[in-house]
Amino acid sequence: MTYTMIQVENVAKRYRIGVKEERPDTLFQAIIGAVTAPIKNLRQLRNLSSFVSMKLRVMI
Numbered sequence: 063m064t065y066t067m068i069q070v071e072n073v074a075k076r077y078r079i080g081v082k083e084e085r086p087d088t089l090f091q092a093i094i095g096a097v098t099a100p101i102k103n104l105r106q107l108r109n110l111s112s113f114v115s116m117k118l119r120v121m122i
Contacts, residue, residue, distance in 0.1 A: 076110070 086092040 084095070086095055
């Protein structure tokens with residue numbers, strides 16, 4: 063007898079085509095970028111969750 067341990071549905075992946083990664087010109091810019099990166103990532107995650115909820119509204 064087999065049991066399903068993990069089941070995943072409605073998984074998606076978004077790609078950013080043509081977006082260039084920012085490269086710092088100076089050491090100071092690299093340090094500032096390292097400090098502010100977690101904040102930028104958090105904002106992007108919040109936008110992703112709103113994208114998912116928007117997609118669900120369209121599907122209903």
